[in-house]
Amino acid sequence: MTLLQVQSLCKTFGGVQAVHEVSFTLQAGELLALIGPNGAGKSTTFNMVGGQLQPDHGRVLLNAENLVGLAPRAIWRKGVGRTFQIAQTFASLTVVENVQMALLSRDQRIFSWWQRANAHRRPDALALLAQVDMAAQADRPCSELAYGDVKRVELAIALAHDPQLLLMDEPTAGMAPGERVALMQLTRQLAKARRMGVLFTEHSMDVVFGQADRVAVLVRGQLLAEGTPQAIRDDARVQQAYLGSGLVLEKQL
């Protein structure tokens, strides 16, 4: 069964048609990059999939179940995880406590006190940290970590919910080029190992063309092209759309 089917999504803000009849699919274990020049409708599409925005029209099917109309938390409960452009962790807690908090939340336990998190499923939290190569730093406060490491902790937090689909909004924003590729290589390995679909918006073309299985290109709210990284890079319409945008569809070395 197809993991995610986005069908004919439309969204208008005032007189602006932000997204018009956008459709695409995503299979389990696949990484799909949503790219396009500024204002193309990427965030709007992304937020309609996650439930932060309601579409005017169209459907978002997860394993054939329509998510449109559900609150973001209900969508999350159905297996849609999310990471943010600016990584969100509790700086005052340790690395492992952050993951323990996520496990508590997943287990639907009431947590008023961080001490509760501290006692909850530490071995499982450590196992998740091992998956993102952060087990050795488990007992450090998140506030002490380099930004690239915070992003990996955020990934472990997202994995604590065992998502079937992970939405990543510009996951590598603010990172150095080497770190960007490493984070998405790791995400790719995890997606394949867990059969987790990943939909991500991204401005870094080295990440898009190096790590995505497929690329969907939005321009002025419409899906211009969709295909393998190679097909997209060679597509004259895509190159035309990016002309003058300051972005270059450079070749992967």
Ligand SMILES: Nc1ncnc2c1ncn2[C@@H]1O[C@H](COP(=O)(O)OP(=O)(O)OP(=O)(O)O)[C@@H](O)[C@H]1O
């Ligand atoms: N809340 C809003 N109210 C009014 N207009 C909006 C709103 N959100 C987005 N838009 C408009 O919808 C269009 C698509 O915006 P969107 O943020 O989805 O594009 P984007 O591809 O994510 O751009 P960027 O790469 O710059 O983040 C733009 O013209 C934008 O100005």
